[in-house]
Amino acid sequence: MQSNKLTFKKAKQIPIIDYLAGLGIAPAKVHGHDTWYFSPFRSERTPSFKVNTKLNLWYDHGTGEGGSILDLGAKLHKCTLTGFLHRLSANNIPDFSFHCPVKPEAHMINRLEVLSAADISNSDLVAYLQKRGIEPGTGRKYCREVDFRIGERSYKALGFQNRSGGYELRNAWFKGSSSPKDISFLTSGHAKIAVVEGFMDFLSLLQVDSNQVKALRSDSDFLVLNSLALIDRALPLLTGRDEVNLFLDNDAAAANAKLVLKDAGVQAYDRSGLYRQHKDLNEYLVKSAEQASMVSHPITRSRGPKR
Template sequence: MSSLLNAKDLKERASINELLERLGFKPVRKTGKEHFYVSMLRDDDHTPSFAVDDALGVWFDHGTGKGGNIIDFGLAFWQELTFHEVVLKLQDKSLLSLASLPLPRKHLSEKIPNYVVEQIKPIGSHPAITGYLKSRGVLEMARKDMKEVYYYIENSSGQRRRYFSAGWQNSLGGWEVRNKYFKGCLGHKSITRLPGNQKKLAMFEGFINYLSWRTENVLADDSVIVLNSLSMLGIARQEAINYPDINIYFDRDNQGVLATKDLIKKLPYARDKSMVYDGFNDYNDKIMQQEKLSRARTAQVFSGSSLNR
């Protein structure tokens, strides 16, 4: 059994509440289907702001605006471990076997029900979002494929906190949102598909890296799959089977390298293209460094012009 199959079983059938209990964490209160804990992902949390809905198989930290499934929790809790090591750790802590696992949830979701999207606007409407995308070196490419997402999160007392982020939709209609301070998903978690050439496919972990690739490949007609989370690798692989020409642009960290190797093992004709940003963790790191050098050269030119006056 592969780690990815095990990861799928963990996401669909394992209990986050039971895992937390085995790790020594107990809920402070219960509200409806949700269990609230003092966040074990932050040292500054003194109130129960970490919510778990085991019926959906999801968690959400109200203090950071981040959430996800049991795999995402493991990656956040054991940050020093690789994806594969996190899966093994979860198996060990959960004491799971296929025979003991409950049936898969009918609707696996990474949506916390208190999300409400209020408004969608084109990129360029809010200076903070524009500034964030510009700082990542992808503003112009983002104008076509991203939107500004305005939403609020309502706590158990009915209090609302409003947020805004750059976002894009995944294949299930959920919104993947990013800003300077956090990243998350509003709605069902899934991959994002961008149709193009039916024979060529480019694959990315995240949308910002896709936009980074697009800045250097403006005329490329490849179809694109953005995973939005490495936990979506199995779904992405099933989609990729339909393409005879596959290029993989995953991160160069341990998790990205392992995911690339796993994908190539299943689809031997797929190619690891991460060498185009060799020396950087991901495609966007390369683009940001290029932008930084470009700004420095421009500043030198203007400085030289001033001195020659």
């Protein structure tokens, strides 16, 4: 019996537009080799998600992300690249019409381009840090003020660098990343390591005022996945550790990531119970600060005039 298991190389030959059609996602317009869709990741009035059928690559103008069908599937299904490959292999793959491998596009239209990175000074970015419960000093220590461009327009965002030189970018209205996409590893040579999904969670972990959390982050290295789809890249950094503490989100995607680690033989402690009533560490930090403020500044009701 012939194996139906796909290789990464063969999977990348599956036409992305055929895959999207199989999910019931129809194009909004077609212009030459570019097929445009309303983004499957958010609500929008103008289609900003493009598939180049000649190159068989997708690009999301709203976030600056893009790549092959594997990157798309991992993002859609909130799983790893390997997990999505297994999902594809389990489907009726022979029905897809394969074509020759394509070369990546040299210059993608309106791609995200980093122009410069400097110390954080922009008042809007400082205000955004404070809104997320992060002290400006903490933000300045680990992040940069990044000027980037999408098409002809330039913007500013907080930038958190990954180990390959790319940036995770955030401001009050934008969430995206520059190429290359990768994990971030902050090490001081400790045998203990803390794992978080995004850099806001990392900054939050440094600031949570809890004796238990303080003990867990003390004398620890830190691994920021920047996307659960990159968890496979984290495995070599987690094996053989004396202690692996997971501070992932409280959702199904994180639960799946924990299973991936378990299947890979990584012995880890799930610390999400410390903030089980919240979506993630940052929400826990913000809500905790709000509650502390209410306790220290209680609202007094006016009794009104005596009759």
